[in-house]
Amino acid sequence: MGDQKPLILVTNDDGVYAPGIYALFKAMSELGDVRVVAPESERSAVGHALTMSDPLRVWEVDRYGDIFGHAVNGTPADCVKLAVKAILQKKPDLVVSGINQGPNTAINVIYSGTVSAATEGTLMGIPSIAFSLASFSKSDFDFAARFARHLAYRVLQDGVPQGTLLNVNIPALPEDQILGVKITRQGQGRYEEYFEKRVDPMNRNYFWLAGKKLQLDNDSDVDDVAVMEGYIAITPIQFDLTDYKALKNLQKWEIGLPR
């Protein structure tokens, strides 16, 4: 395609040295010109954070002897903003984020740095996809990367619906056990959490967050249910958080000003 090759921005929240982003980089390189701009180190559960109070710095990173891309001392959302506004010569045709180690389904979506990077791309009018491998331990990104290429190719052809990003979760199963693809909705599963209180060597208290996920959905059109059943889940995500049902309800409250 020569000069017509699409420009693809790759980022993540596990950091520029994570195995998942390398797998995604390789897969995207078969589709176009790829630029990696990613956090210098892990930025998990950062939500949709931006760095406002500190200067952002950018430097080149090598992997396997080649210049791989740029590291940023910021969040995934910072990386996408900075790439598009200050690093890349032109607006990318696609933003892909991942491949995350661990699922980004149900309530995890609102804490996810992986999804926030795709959100930022979408807000800038660029088709954007977040990819996650639904396992915290398995590190074989091979099939997930092939699916990423497959879907990215389609999105480069057809775009995504306006104002929407695709949040993709891929089961960590052998390829022949993956049953297919489902278009899903975000589940309601949350965490049952607690804090472990510990004492450091200086005799001061500190706390670690711990907990386990509660499965609150059953329908197989829900993201985490589909993944558990062996399907790749694709959830379209948008950013109008208004609760329209509650809105009508609250209008009946007739809240006035304080006297």
Next chain:
Amino acid sequence: MGDQKPLILVTNDDGVYAPGIYALFKAMSELGDVRVVAPESERSAVGHALTMSDPLRVWEVDRYGDIFGHAVNGTPADCVKLAVKAILQKKPDLVVSGINQGPNTAINVIYSGTVSAATEGTLMGIPSIAFSLASFSKSDFDFAARFARHLAYRVLQDGVPQGTLLNVNIPALPEDQILGVKITRQGQGRYEEYFEKRVDPMNRNYFWLAGKKLQLDNDSDVDDVAVMEGYIAITPIQFDLTDYKALKNLQKWEIGLPR
């Protein structure tokens, strides 16, 4: 009401020493027992971040000679989780966040630490309200605090719709110019952004994010439009980000597995 006094958790993202949280603390003290658990310093634009990789520490903070509450070396969402799970003796009846210096309307909602604290309360099943004063400079929180008390009183009586938080934005106007209260939806206004590239004294480049808000809505039932017109805007916020319209559209794509 004696033992029946409601327990109110107060937090924010401007930090435990901000003027807005003190105004909110005073206002809530007229309604119940108040506990402040807030970030040690400003945590603006942190989105819905959680601290997973670092230990959280908590310490008592004095203001005006009295023990005011607890500071945490974490995000607003961390503060609410930690307060409910490790600091407070019982589950609070209400979580209030703010009063933020600056609006949290339109796209700002997804970056807002103030809103994320109320989100965390809602996820734990506690009625939760985020309060913001729609000015970055004016620091007179008096009327906003009175409105916070007025609305919190109502919510303590009637609760909020299940799974919803109230995102309240109050115009920074003299009280007699405030026209009333509107139940609103989240606007689509975004930022036109750029990065200022500068050189530090060590001759290294760094970047600051800069930009201005684009006003993309006109309807006065939209959060930031209502505030500009002189109304207090109350937007009910929920956390299912699924784009249901796009979901139907994507099902027609018939995305299969890669060959």
